[in-house]
Amino acid sequence: MIEQRAPHPFTIANYRYLWFSRLSSMFALYAMMLILGWQAYNLAREDMGVGASAGILGLLGLLQFVPLFILTPVVGWVADHLDRRWIARIVLGAQAVIALVLGLLTVSGEISLWAIYIISVLLGICRAFLGPAVTSLAPNLVPKESLPRAIALSTIAWQVGVIAGPGMAGPLYKIAPALPYFVCTALYTLAMLAIFMIGPVTRSAIDRTKGPLRQVMDGMSYVWTNKLVLGAITLDLLVMFLAGATAMIPVFAKDILGAGEIGLSLLAASPAVGAVIVAGIFSFAPLSRNVGNMMLIAMAVFGVGTIGFGLSTSLPLSMACLALCGAADMFGVYVRSSLIQLHTPDDRRGRVNAVSQMTISASNELGDALSGGLAVLFGPIAAIVAGGAGAIVVTGIWSRLFPQLGAAKTFDPPPDLEADGKIEDKSNTSAKD
Numbered sequence: 398m399i400e401q402r403a404p405h406p407f408t409i410a411n412y413r414y415l416w417f418s419r420l421s422s423m424f425a426l427y428a429m430m431l432i433l434g435w436q437a438y439n440l441a442r443e444d445m446g447v448g449a450s451a452g453i454l455g456l457l458g459l460l461q462f463v464p465l466f467i468l469t470p471v472v473g474w475v476a477d478h479l480d481r482r483w484i485a486r487i488v489l490g491a492q493a494v495i496a497l498v499l500g501l502l503t504v505s506g507e508i509s510l511w512a513i514y515i516i517s518v519l520l521g522i523c524r525a526f527l528g529p530a531v532t533s534l535a536p537n538l539v540p541k542e543s544l545p546r547a548i549a550l551s552t553i554a555w556q557v558g559v560i561a562g563p564g565m566a567g568p569l570y571k572i573a574p575a576l577p578y579f580v581c582t583a584l585y586t587l588a589m590l591a592i593f594m595i596g597p598v599t600r601s602a603i604d605r606t607k608g609p610l611r612q613v614m615d616g617m618s619y620v621w622t623n624k625l626v627l628g629a630i631t632l633d634l635l636v637m638f639l640a641g642a643t644a645m646i647p648v649f650a651k652d653i654l655g656a657g658e659i660g661l662s663l664l665a666a667s668p669a670v671g672a673v674i675v676a677g678i679f680s681f682a683p684l685s686r687n688v689g690n691m692m693l694i695a696m697a698v699f700g701v702g703t704i705g706f707g708l709s710t711s712l713p714l715s716m717a718c719l720a721l722c723g724a725a726d727m728f729g730v731y732v733r734s735s736l737i738q739l740h741t742p743d744d745r746r747g748r749v750n751a752v753s754q755m756t757i758s759a760s761n762e763l764g765d766a767l768s769g770g771l772a773v774l775f776g777p778i779a780a781i782v783a784g785g786a787g788a789i790v791v792t793g794i795w796s797r798l799f800p801q802l803g804a805a806k807t808f809d810p811p812p813d814l815e816a817d818g819k820i821e822d823k824s825n826t827s828a829k830d
Contacts (some may be wrong), residue, residue, distance in 0.1 A: 404540065406547040411595045412538045418529065418591035422489060423558025425584035426504050428566040429496055430520075430828075431665050432577045433457070433463055435570070435658075437502075437513045447652050453509045453510070454644045455769015461521035462513055468525040481537070484530035485592045488523050491586035494521055500578030536738055537598045549679035552730055556723070558675060559669035567662030626826030628799030629692070629733040632792070635698045641704040641786035643724070644669070644768050648777045654712050666714040668723030675727040688732050691724035693796050694809045695728030700788030707781030736805065 406412045441450035443641035476484060495516060502508045539547045551800055569576040643665070650661040686693065702725060705718035796803060 403542055403557075406550055407795070408541045409539055412535070412547060413589045414594040415535060415538060416550060418485070418588040420554035421560055421584045421588035421591065421753045422492070422527075423555045424562045424565075425492070425558075425581035425588070425666070426562065427559045428562035428577050428584075429499070429581045431563045431566045431661070432570055433499070433513055433516065434572075434644070434647055435661060436508060437510060438576075438651070440508075440510050440513075442651075447648065447777075449773060451648045451772040452647060452769040454647060455767070455772070457513065457517050458644055458769070460517040461524065464518055464521040465525040472529050474526045475526065476533050481530040481534040482592055482595050482598065484526055485534070486589050488527040488530070489585050489589035489592065492523050493582050493589065494522070495523070496578050496585055500575040500582065501576060503575035507535055511768055515650060525697055527703075532734075532738075534595075534709075535597070538595075541822060542698065544738055545731075546680060546740065547685045548734045549683065549731055552734075553673055553676040553680060554729070556669040556672040560666040560673065563662045563665035565662075567658040567665075571658055594741035596625050624799060625801040625805060628795060628802045629736050632692070632799070632802070633729055633733055635791045635795070636699060636788040637726075638767065639791060640700050640722075640784040641768055642706055642719070642781050642784070644702050645772065645777050645781060648772065649706075649715065653710070653777070654715060656712050663712070663716055664719060667719035668726065671720035671722065671724030672727035672730075673723075675724045676731070679727075679731055679771070684726050684731065687806055688736070689802040692729050692732040693792055693802060695725040695732075696792040697789050699725040699729070700785045700792065701760070701784030703788065704782050705785075707778050707785060724808065 407416075434457060435454055437457060438450050441453040445453070459775045499508070499516060502512055535547055535551060536544055545581040546624050565580070569580065611793045627635060647661060650656045650664055654664075656664070702718045702721035706715055706722070709718055768777075768780050768784065773785065775783075
């Protein structure tokens with residue numbers, strides 16, 4: 398298998414800088430989002446009941462998704478035509494400023510729901526540009542045979558941020574409500590500086606004979622016609638849309654489990670614990686066989702874990718169920734990301750990753766909005782349990798609609814795709830130590 402002859406990504410200096418940037422920025426993002434949701438929920442509870450306040454958390458997700466949805470065609474084209482390093486540098490700098498503003502608003506006592514709404518929109522814009530640029534940059538830094546392992550390591554950075562960010566945020570908030578935001582400002586700055594350390598990157602030539610609109614449509618068309626890529630993207634979209642439980646964590650921490658800020662951090666970090674364990678295994682022993690069926694099984698397990706979380710009235714059991722969800726999600730992320738990256742030509746990778754990011758955000762942010770809406774109508778427990786059951790049903794349906802998923806035995810791209818020169822090894826080997 399390709400992983401056995403692949404150099405380790407950490408032997409490439411440019412990839413190490415990218416990995417550290419991702420670790421720092423994910424640490425900051427998830428710390429900031431947890432406190433932002435906690436502040437919004439507590440502000441809402443001053444005048445609203447539990448159900449209506451839960452709906453506010455869903456609204457925050459929607460406000461982040463709308464700009465990302467609108468900008469998807471633009472950001473994919475930008476990631477394919479401009480220097481992906483500079484896109485990341487500018488966006489990470491903007492996120493550092495946003496975190497600083499949130500800290501100053503909290504210190505001054507001027508933080509309000511309307512301020513949080515505006516910040517959510519700005520974060521959505523930043524994430525829209527950052528995602529395709531950073532995701533598409535990784536294949537330019539490592540040989541294609543090292544990419545599955547690089548994806549696993551990148552996901553470890555992401556999930557460690559998911560654990561450490563919320564794990565830090567709750568205790569720091571108890572010390573001083575603005576402190577998490579100031580720490581996030583420093584972390585975003587470090588992430589930006591790490592991208593500045595990445596040297597020149599070799600990329601595939603871009604077809605500049607076509608206009609921007611035609612190039613955008615080419616990216617969309619590639620996703621639609623490649624049924625393996627389409628099936629992987631849409632399965633993740635629907636499962637996470639239906640079974641998203643993270644937006645309800647403040648509700649469960651405060652009003653169902655009575656766990657307070659410490660419990661809030663523990664619950665928020667629990668999915669990442671399971672994810673890091675699985676990603677750590679993949680970084681040493683990459684998955685290489687029966688990859689499509691493993692993804693389908695993982696999505697069904699995700700639904701089971703979500704149901705368990707919704708029914709639990711025990712903090713340890715709730716944490717265990719969320720950890721199971723995180724482990725299952727990691728399987729899905731790893732397989733989906735590897736298939737998309739290795740089955741997409743570099744000159745279209747930014748546009749395809751923009752579509753992938755949009756669907757991921759749709760599943761997360763719109764899933765948060767769906768959970769919030771169902772919580773208003775039926776209560777948070779019923780909303781979570783129904784979503785988990787729906788995820789299991791969708792996984793079964795998708796295994797029939799997209800037999801290409803089950804038929805994917807390895808990550809290797811089709812021979813005809815490589816033979817046509819559509820996938821090229823453009824790694825910057827000069828960056829090796």
